Amino acid sequence: MTTRAKLTVYSALATALASLCMLPLLTTRSWLTHAVLVVGVVSAVGVGMRRSPLYRWSVPVAQLLVLLLLMLIGFAGSGMTAGVLPGADALRVLGRVFSSGVDDIGQYAIPAPPTAGLRLILVSAVGLIAVLVDTIAVTYRRAALAGLPLLALFSIGNGLAGEHGSWVWFCLAAAGYLALLFAEGQDRVSRWGRVFRGGARGTVTSSQVSLGGQQVGVLALALALLLPVFLPRWDLGLLDSGSGGSSGGGPGGSVATSLDPLVSLESAITKPSNNELLSYTLDSDLAEQTYLRTGSLDQFDGTNWKLSSTVVTALPATLPAPEGLHDPNVPHIEGDFRVSDQLEKSWLPMPYPAASVKVPERDDWKLDPMTRTVVPANDKPIRGLHYQVSALDLRPTADELRAAPPAPQDVREHYTALPSDLPSVVADQARAVTANARTDYDRATALVNWFTGPQFKYDTSVEGGTGSNAIAVFLRDRRGFCVHFASTMAAMARVLKIPARVAVGFTPGDTKDGRNYSVTGRMYHAWPELYFSGYGWMRFEPTPSRGVPARYTEASSAPTTAPTQQPTVAATSAAAAPAPSSSSDCTAKQRQLGDCGPKGKAVSQAAEESWLLSGQVLGTLGVVLALIALLLIPMFWRTAVRRRRLGGGGRRRPGGDGPTELTDAQVLAAWDELVDSAWDLGIPPDESRTPRSAARRITETAHLDAEAAAAAGRLALATERVLYAPAGQVTTAPLAADVRTARRALQADAGRRGRIRALLLPPSSAQLWWRISDAVRAARTAVATRTGRAVEAVTGPVRRVFTRRKRSGPGA
Known part of the structure; x- marks a missing residue:
């Protein structure tokens, strides 16, 4: 090299x-x-x-x-x-x-x-x-x-x-x-x-x-x-970067830098996980339908859904009244939560809307007043956290939401904003689906019924994304996971002038005794929240076979009374859900979600975030590169041999151009290069000829000019002197230059096709295969010899003993 x-x-x-x-x-x-x-x-x-x-x-x-x-x-x-x-x-x-x-x-x-x-x-x-x-x-x-x-x-x-x-x-x-x-x-x-170049005593090698x-x-x-x-700790080294960025702590608010869970759903959870993330108790008869919300995203810029403001304030003892709620006398539900060691970074999971939160070291927590999200200051890990939440138990009916007055102007302006380049298919489809609806509630439930219909399939093998292009692709292919359903319904609701945003968190946990619940990695989820005056932000569930529809939508959509068992962004099969099984080990909850298929049902992996990173593309690229490398081995080997014979890589080698005397090995290397070059360009070697006869044959066959013919003649003469002349005669001619002169003339006579073949598939590279074959044969012979010696060393003494006994006879 x-x-x-x-x-x-x-x-x-x-x-x-x-x-x-x-x-x-x-x-x-x-x-x-x-x-x-x-x-x-x-x-x-x-x-x-x-x-x-x-x-x-x-x-x-x-x-x-x-x-x-x-x-x-x-x-x-x-x-x-x-x-x-x-x-x-x-x-x-x-x-x-x-x-x-x-x-x-x-x-x-x-x-x-x-x-x-x-x-x-x-x-x-x-x-x-x-x-x-x-x-x-x-x-x-x-x-x-x-x-x-x-x-x-x-x-x-x-x-x-x-x-x-x-x-x-x-x-x-x-x-x-x-x-x-x-x-x-x-x-x-x-x-x-x-x-x-020093003497023997002063020579210093590069090695x-x-x-x-x-x-x-x-x-x-x-x-x-x-x-x-x-050494004393100065916190100034390259290996000590400090504690990371701070969230600030000024009285007027600080900047939240916590991880946005919506995007993390698409990538951090790439396969189903049964690890428990948190456990909780909830004193509500609707605990199995209560989502645990970590936050929401209120701005859509055409690329993704995100927070419009990252300003947070100190966490108060009592949270302010929820946006849009007119009746303050709402019953409360109490919850006790414990985070496991498996959940390190997250916004605080809570029922929505929370009224108060009790956490240890309250100063380490901040509140996003716009989305009612509680975030740890300085990105503090939440693993092992024990906290209590008191939440409002909102239970509006369908008729009450249907009769809700229009949202205030400032709410409508902020939560119905859409990018100018939103694909027209979003608005066209939204208006077509809700053509017969008269109220915002009826339009919302019409969208839910459409998304949960048979034309849409839950599929995590598709590429993630919540931007305009991702929404257009989702409406075209009608395949995706919860992030696609939530972001698309929120965008379509905004087209219909219904204030909407995207919420993230967890579906209800599993329980065995009706009181204690466990949330695992299978329960990550995203869903849209729509605004209704008098009640605030209400949850809707457009993702088919995932999550739990809210009570106020059950009259307009297929009822479901159990929480999800599968992750909304974990890898699942891209095929249609299998038919429910009547097996005794399939629970009613699993039958409802369509998860009772064969026990050996394959689970595909989630798609990578870039086509260039997919396993199929990388595997194909690896195979192609391996084949190309295999095909180029003759060219690389032949080039390396030529450089070694004629000199290259910055050091003198056999056949070099040096002005000093050439050794016999250098002369023979130069001759071998001329013969192999002629072989590559269509003149195979003839071992029966003398060097002078071989040079004449090459000259005549390739029609070499006078200069190239003279160069080939000098090479033949030097080779014959090495082979036949008495010892002591030396060669000082620059044979490497003669080889290059003759090779250029051979290339000119061979034409473009011959030169390309000589470069990519040189016939003389067959010598590499011969060498490999000889090496393998020699290795096999050496192994057989050593094996025979080892067997002889073990069995020889025993065989000799039996031979002596046989010779001595039975009467000995």
Whole structure:
């Protein structure tokens, strides 16, 4: 491998290892696969550009253009033509995704959900660092300076990770940088060795210097990791990032940075989980129909649903009256909640609307007054938390909601806002479904009945998303999970001028004694909330076979009296639900949800957030790359052999151009290269001919010109001198130059097709197979010999004993 190739590989490796420190930033790690692929492609572009006769500055320019194309392919799908060609709107779509990522940075805590915007920022950042490192270390040969962008990448990633950071990331990043320095150092030492040639006593080999450099590097890395253990704690090191971002604590309010659970539903829960997240008791006869709400999202910008305000205030002893509720004399239900160790980051799960919350260390909690969401300050983990909630027991009837007056103007303006580019199919379908409805309640229940009808299928194998494009695809395919149903119904309700937002949390927990309930990872859910004057925000359930319809909608939709048993974003089968079973081990709740199929029913995995990261695409790409590598083995082997024979890679080899005397091995290597080059270009070797006869045959068959024929003649003469002349005669001619001269003439005579075949499938590469066969045969012979010796060593003494007894006879 050439020095540039080594530097390219180690530059890409150093960037990939340094980017590992950013793994804790998102709830999933599949984005790193995307980033590593981008690093590989950018490095490959650099290799190709550096082989061209263009200026060096054109290499990073080409890499940046390819990086931009990769980002467009991965994150601007709706603006691409045929998936790979940028369309007129490609850059605009990519800009929108990037802007949403910038907004997400200020909204989410670590670890954040893998939204498209955040993934774009992370992958593009790693790609830019890869371009910088490759440019500095390989294109301009300044490997030491390449540590600056690597340090910037590690510092930013580790600083954002906060308490989630680890010394392991530093160790890996430092190892990648040291490997890059070692690769450049070996090249420098090898070039010194060619220039400064000392005697036997003063000779210093590159391997000795390399070993010493490795020892110094490993020692420095070990000291960097171990020395802080014995020093006073200053909280200023790269391995200690502090406690992370703060939520503030000013009396006028602070900024909430807690994880938005809506987006986390699409990615953090990728497979069904029976782990208990929390347990609770609830003194209500409708406990099995009471959802546990963690928060809601009130703004839809066409890309996703999110909070319009992240300002929170101190948590009061009594929460303010719910928005829109006119009757304050509503009965209360009391709940006692315990969070398990399995639920670390979440907004506080509570029945809606909560009237008061009792939590330990109240100062560590904040309230979002707009959505009545209780969030931990400073993103404090909630695992092991024990708290009590008193909630209002709202039980309006269908007729009461049907008679509700219109919402206030300010509520309608805020909660019916829609992006200007909302697909027309959303409004057309909403009006068609509710054409016969007269009130907002009737329109809402008409939407619920339509979504829960047979034309829609619950399917988590589809790609997630709550933006305009995702809604349009969902209405076209009519397949999706709870996030699709909730976001689409909320958007359609807003089209009908019904104030709506998207709520997230958990469906009711399971119980065995009617009082104690358990919530598992199978119960994550999202649903729409619609506003009705006099009662506030009311829950509706549009997701088929998931969740529990509210009592006030049972007259207009199929009644369900039991909570869900399946996660709304966990992986489930994409096929239609199987027919209920009458088996005795299938409960009534399972039969109602259509989960009583064969016990061996397959459960598919949720789709990845990007087509580039899907298992099928990665598997196919791996197979294709393996086949390409297999087909290119002859070309790579033949190129390596030629470089070894004629000299290359920065050091003298057999057949080199040096002005000094050539050894017999160098002369024979040059002759072998001429014979193999002619073989590759259509003139197979003839072992019966002398070198001079073989050179004449090559000259005549390929119609070599005078200069190439003379070069072939000099090669034949030098070879015959080695084979037949008395010892002591030497050759000083530059035979490597003669081989290249003859090879160029052979290529000119072979034509384009012959040259391509000689490059990709050189016939002389059959020698590689011969060598492998000989090696396998020799290995088998050696194994058989050693096995025979071992068997002989074990059985020989026994056999000799029996032989002696047989000779001695029975009468001995």
